[in-house]
Structure formats: C-alpha cells, structure tokens
Amino acid sequence: MSANFPATRLRRTRSADWSRRLHRENTLSPADLIWPLFVIEGEGAEQPVASLPGVSRWSIDLLLERVAEAIALGIPAIALFPNTPPDRRSDEAEEAWNPDNLICRALRAIRERFGDDIGVVCDVALDPYTSHGHDGLLDESGYVTNDATLDALVKQSLNQAAAGADVIAPSDMMDGRVAAIRQALEDAGHTNVQIMSYAAKYASAFYGPFRDAVGSGDRLRGDKRTYQLDPANSDEAMREIAMDIAEGADSVMVKPGLAYLDIIRMARDRFDVPVFAYQVSGEYALVEAGVAAGVGAREPLVMEKLMAFKRAGCAGILTYYAPFAARLLNG
Numbered sequence: 001m002s003a004n005f006p007a008t009r010l011r012r013t014r015s016a017d018w019s020r021r022l023h024r025e026n027t028l029s030p031a032d033l034i035w036p037l038f039v040i041e042g043e044g045a046e047q048p049v050a051s052l053p054g055v056s057r058w059s060i061d062l063l064l065e066r067v068a069e070a071i072a073l074g075i076p077a078i079a080l081f082p083n084t085p086p087d088r089r090s091d092e093a094e095e096a097w098n099p100d101n102l103i104c105r106a107l108r109a110i111r112e113r114f115g116d117d118i119g120v121v122c123d124v125a126l127d128p129y130t131s132h133g134h135d136g137l138l139d140e141s142g143y144v145t146n147d148a149t150l151d152a153l154v155k156q157s158l159n160q161a162a163a164g165a166d167v168i169a170p171s172d173m174m175d176g177r178v179a180a181i182r183q184a185l186e187d188a189g190h191t192n193v194q195i196m197s198y199a200a201k202y203a204s205a206f207y208g209p210f211r212d213a214v215g216s217g218d219r220l221r222g223d224k225r226t227y228q229l230d231p232a233n234s235d236e237a238m239r240e241i242a243m244d245i246a247e248g249a250d251s252v253m254v255k256p257g258l259a260y261l262d263i264i265r266m267a268r269d270r271f272d273v274p275v276f277a278y279q280v281s282g283e284y285a286l287v288e289a290g291v292a293a294g295v296g297a298r299e300p301l302v303m304e305k306l307m308a309f310k311r312a313g314c315a316g317i318l319t320y321y322a323p324f325a326a327r328l329l330n331g
Ligand code: PBG
Pocket: 123, 125, 127, 135, 171, 172, 206, 207, 208, 209, 210, 211, 224, 279, 280, 281, 282
C-alpha cells in the first residue's frame, strides 16, 4: 500500500464525468487530422479499394467533393496519392515530373475551386510511377540507387510545387533528399512550400493495402529493406530525424503509427520539431477487420488509437479515419 493512502486516492478525480473532462491531459480535434486520398483517371469514377473497406479511389471531379467535405469538417489538410495508369509507369518514372500527371491536375483543380482553404500534402517517392514498384531508380543489379534517385525526386518535387502543393512529403528514404529538395525549392522561389519528411519510415508489413490502392503492390520486386528502417531500430530513427531537421525539414513523420509510439515519444523528447504519425493502411484494415469480427465498435477503437498518437506527442495524424473521426469530434 502506498504510504500516502488514503490521502491520495487517484480514483477521486475519475469519479465523475465533469472531473474526467477537467483532468484530461490530451485532446483530439479535427485540426489534428490529415486525410490521405487516392486519385484515379476518369470522370464520375469511384473505385473502392478491396483491402481498405470504406476507402475509395476518386476521379478528380469526385475528389473535389471529398475536399469540400474535409473543409466542412475542419480537416486542415489532405494528402494525395495517385493510381497511375499502367502505361504511364516506367523504369525511370518519368511520369512523376510530367506537369500534366494526375497529381498535378488534381492540385490545379483543388486550387482553382478552393484556393487556400485546404492544405495539400504531396508524397515524393517514385513508387506510383515505376514499373518495378520501388521508391527509387534501380541500377543493373536491381539495387535502388541513392544519388541518381535524388535528381528524380527533385524533379518530382518541383513539379508538384509548381502545380500548387503546399507540403512536399518525401517518403522515399533516400539519404540527402531533404537538402536537395529544399535547395531546389528555394532556387525556384517556392520559399513557403513546406517539407514534411517521412524521416522515420520503417520497412513495414503494414503497407500492403496502400500498395493495392496505388497499384504498386503486384509490381514490387523484392522488398524495401535497403532503404526503409529496420523495425528493430530506434537510435537509427533518431539519426534519421536529426539529419532531416538539419537538412531543412519543417516537420517529420513516423510511420507506421501504433507499433512505433516509442519512436514518436523519443523524437518529441529529443527534438523541438513537429512530429506527425501516419496511421497506415494496414493499421486501418486491421481495425476494420476487428470491427467486422465483433471485437468491438468502430468508434471507441478508432478514437482510442488516435488519442494514443496525441499522448505520444504528435502534432497531427495522417489517417484514413480523418472524416469519420472529425464527424464524431464535431458532434
Ligand atoms: C510510398 C508510400 C507508402 C506509403 C505511403 N507512401 C508505401 C511504401 O512505402 O511502400 C504507405 C501508406 C499506407 O500504408 O497507408 N513511398
């Protein structure tokens, strides 16, 4: 028994709802959420993603409706991912810097209709554009080359910034990419385009449904372990984050989310930089599978997980549950 019992009864402050609310240490709001959205060619097209129940790919006209929904719900930003038509994928990923690619057309349409009412985060990595599904360019042996890939990532970043991206989010895990992209953005006059770097991105088994959604899964040769972090490592994640901050990242991301809460907390304790978490596709799909199997109701399961990110120290969360959670939070 604790020496100061019964003077200290931790249950006292939990005894009524008003008191629990008063003593709550962390809060969630729609302003904490970034909604990842998948884009496809066509008009009036909605394609459900089989491995992500409740998530669809949208043609640009319908994407605009989702953006209107996000704004109405108070969600500050969306993240865009393309499902590039197969004939536009190539070994060298040239479509990534085509000014008329799907993402650029979506960006211009969003800007035209909504101005600055929403932030748009654009992933930088070559996987939606490569015939082999890797985030970078391959050498003859099939190794993902670092320095040659940097040039491609810079071209992709400048292309997206020119089309109206607010935030460039390099998810490729090449060394030196943040510095290269920052320098190029400055030189091109995009001084206020932010970099949210996927600094601590793990070689995870939780990305499967996302790869279905962008159509890179079946193409992927091998795995991404020569560039994404080993799930066994945390010191190395801190080195990644330190490096990206030094290179000019405005904010950093930890990905996946729930299995890496320790990394989020370590990053918050060590660095004065906004840390975001990506609750990735496999995490979403597991909750949906659990709900379908009768493990529990969706609402409390989702909200507990999202709150865990805030408690761990996140500035915000990328989540496919963004509209679901925002609706609940708005009452
Ligand atoms: C691409 C990228 C991936 C995700 C975001 N950007 C997949 C990967 O690295 O293979 C995963 C997101 C998710 O699973 O929801 N570089």
